[in-house]
Amino acid sequence: GNSIAHKRHGGLEAFSSPTVENVAIDVNPPRGTRDFPPEEMRLRSWLFQNFREVSALFAFEEVDFPVLESEALFIRKAGEEISEQLYNFEDKGGRRVALRPELTPSLARLVIQKGKALPLPVKWFTIGQCWRYERTTRGRRREHYQWNMDIIGVQGVAAEAELIFSIVILFKRLGITSSDVGFKVSSRKVLQAVLQRYSIPEKLFGKVCIIIDKMDKIPKEEIEKELTMLGIPMEAINGLLQILSLKSVPELEEALGSDADAVDDLKDLFLLIEQYGCSNWIQFDASIVRGLAYYTGVVFEGFDRGGKLRAICGGGRYDQLLSKLGGEDLPACGFGFGDAVIFELLKERGLLPELGPKVDYIVLPLDPQLQGAAAMVASTLREKGRSVDLVLENKRLKWVFKHAERINASKLILVGDSEWQRGMVRVKNLCSREESDLPLHELE
Numbered sequence: 464g465n466s467i468a469h470k471r472h473g474g475l476e477a478f479s480s481p482t483v484e485n486v487a488i489d490v491n492p493p494r495g496t497r498d499f500p501p502e503e504m505r506l507r508s509w510l511f512q513n514f515r516e517v518s519a520l521f522a523f524e525e526v527d528f529p530v531l532e533s534e535a536l537f538i539r540k541a542g543e544e545i546s547e548q549l550y551n552f553e554d555k556g557g558r559r560v561a562l563r564p565e566l567t568p569s570l571a572r573l574v575i576q577k578g579k580a581l582p583l584p585v586k587w588f589t590i591g592q593c594w595r596y597e598r599t600t601r602g603r604r605r606e607h608y609q610w611n612m613d614i615i616g617v618q619g620v621a622a623e624a625e626l627i628f629s630i631v632i633l634f635k636r637l638g639i640t641s642s643d644v645g646f647k648v649s650s651r652k653v654l655q656a657v658l659q660r661y662s663i664p665e666k667l668f669g670k671v672c673i674i675i676d677k678m679d680k681i682p683k684e685e686i687e688k689e690l691t692m693l694g695i696p697m698e699a700i701n702g703l704l705q706i707l708s709l710k711s712v713p714e715l716e717e718a719l720g721s722d723a724d725a726v727d728d729l730k731d732l733f734l735l736i737e738q739y740g741c742s743n744w745i746q747f748d749a750s751i752v753r754g755l756a757y758y759t760g761v762v763f764e765g766f767d768r769g770g771k772l773r774a775i776c777g778g779g780r781y782d783q784l785l786s787k788l789g790g791e792d793l794p795a796c797g798f799g800f801g802d803a804v805i806f807e808l809l810k811e812r813g814l815l816p817e818l819g820p821k822v823d824y825i826v827l828p829l830d831p832q833l834q835g836a837a838a839m840v841a842s843t844l845r846e847k848g849r850s851v852d853l854v855l856e857n858k859r860l861k862w863v864f865k866h867a868e869r870i871n872a873s874k875l876i877l878v879g880d881s882e883w884q885r886g887m888v889r890v891k892n893l894c895s896r897e898e899s900d901l902p903l904h905e906l907e
């Protein structure tokens with residue numbers, strides 16, 4: 464890391480001599496993690512504020528969980544990347560713990576904890592930092608923030624429709640249209656139907672899904688090899704790969720028969736989507752499986768029509784997750800929306816907002832004796848809800864005007880002796896340049 468010399472402050476030169484007690488720390492954050500200085504933090508807060516407002520529009524309640532969970536919550540033997548890259552360790556009490564790689568298991572844990580006392584349907588949202596430990600060879604990030612929305616206790620696909628619609632509203636708020644992005648929708652019941660046809664044991668379902676999900680990342684031969692290693696006969700593999708290439712529900716109906724669960728779900732869902740007026744955002748794509756083992760029904764992902772970016776968001780139905788975690792099963796569905804790809808999309812589309820700092824007032828005591836008076840002026844304004852930057856040191860006007868520009872202040876209040884004696888202060892509008900002397904109670 465690059466050691467820092469505290470040259471700016473007199474008397475701290477000691478730091479520049481790296482003796483044992485003064486070794487300079489590495490000023491960069493740990494590998495794969497990010498700092499959020501003000502400019503980046505304003506963009507993040509802007510995105511998260513949109514997440515929150517959309518969640519409120521859909522009457523979801525905010526929840527939160529510890530970033531640290533028992534490792535057992537995420538140990539799944541389905542070959543998922545998210546489990547293989549778990550940021551796990553043994554704590555000082557000898558407990559096996561992990562930084563959460565996703566939010567859904569924590570949400571499921573809280574639902575189980577609350578048990579039958581919880582009125583259904585549960586509609587909860589959260590925005591949380593998730594972690595993975597990747598071999599640094601790929602230099603990819605080890606943390607990201609995810610917005611999650613989940614509906615627990617609703618059997619029908621009206622729940623999935625609501626979740627997809629909430630993301631459409633989010634996109635619209637960010638200025639993203641259906642010509643920029645779309646949703647690919649399918650159902651894992653398609654895979655289930657094919658595996659049943661070839662009497663593949665249910666317990667292989669999760670593993671098969673995870674292998675199939677890698678279809679667009681690794682060569683077909685590798686997919687076939689991994690499926691063969693699970694004991695799936697070539698005939699079944701060909702059946703799987705064939706059905707995954709379908710691009711319309713009628714084709715799917717042709718292949719599975721009209722009484723197939725998967726067909727019913729998808730017909731209901733596409734009808735709802737049409738009634739909602741969102742058909743141009745959403746398409747059926749049988750190749751969508753998603754990379755989490757616990758999905759059991761409808762799955763969907765938001766994609767960039769330019770084809771350059773990874774999935775923007777994704778989700779689906781997970782009706783058996785609660786029982787897998789030892790609870791009573793409840794129908795459940797949800798999605799995760801990460802904070803990385805969306806910014807790449809917004810940047811590419813020129814949709815990043817220009818967010819600068821904004822302050823209503825700067826208050827400047829014209830001499831040190833008036834610091835208290837200036838503080839009183841500042842608190843009067845703050846009690847009225849105005850943002851005030853109170854100058855805390857004896858600064859020259861030249862600095863104050865430069866500072867006002869930097870923090871984008873609207874007005875400057877000069878607390879001067881002669882005015883103060885008359886209970887007045889000098890207010891300077893930094894846009895119109897007009898000035899006036901006002902009594903304290905007239906400031907707004």
Ligand SMILES: CC(=O)Nc1cnc2ccccc2c1
Pocket residue numbers: 564565593594595604605606607801803804
């Ligand atoms: C593009 C990106 O940052 N992805 C990312 C970054 N960190 C993660 C951490 C946990 C799980 C998934 C993650 C995904």
